[in-house]
Amino acid sequence: MLKSISRLSLVPLTRGSPAITSSILRRLLSSEARAKIQKAIDASPVVLFMKGTPELPQCGFSRAVIQVLDLHGVPPEKMRTYNVLEDLELRSGIKEFSEWPTVPQLYIQSEFVGGCDIVLGMHQSGELEELLAKHNIIPKADEETAAQATSS
């Protein structure tokens, strides 16, 4: 366990040179922890680091992202979620890994998409659907309408 490392990184940051602060952070996250997170991200086309579970989100922001993914019909077999509340090491580690200060964090095809604000914004603009379809996670919009047309 790397509890001591997680603790250290939870200490509020003092105002310093951003370059120095981020290089310290990078050193705090061991290469072992980094490799573990990378493996988690690569485990599925859609990976969400969240508070709680899809059935029982423990935070409104995590719930909102789950609802959006659900709305787009992301199939369960193409999605993997990790509950950061169950893993302190992951909770602090993922923030350093993504260089993103908050949870939830969404990855699609091993690429960081963003947190709740960005995912909701992309949902509203249609970019999220585009991205999911591009990676064949959901059917492409034109295929879907074609299928509907033939079925009606």
Next chain:
Amino acid sequence: MPVTAGEIEQAIREAIPITHVEVEDNSSGCGEKYAVLIVSKEFEGKTTLARHRMVNQLLKSQIAQIHAFTQKTLTPQQWEESQKGPKTAA
């Protein structure tokens, strides 16, 4: 020490040229939950992710101390457009 809305606004204003900024304290005073709207020409030509990363970086010490942080980042042009018509969010 709790983070104040004033502190957040000041940190933003010091870091980038601002057209408009709103810091909303949704925490009922405990200093834990903020929603921020930032309008700046610095955002021009940048993706939303890049804009948010920029704001995360400049508010790093404040965000580390608060529980919930949500942000909207607009260019002056986007801001003007959003002010014109009524909200058409679906």
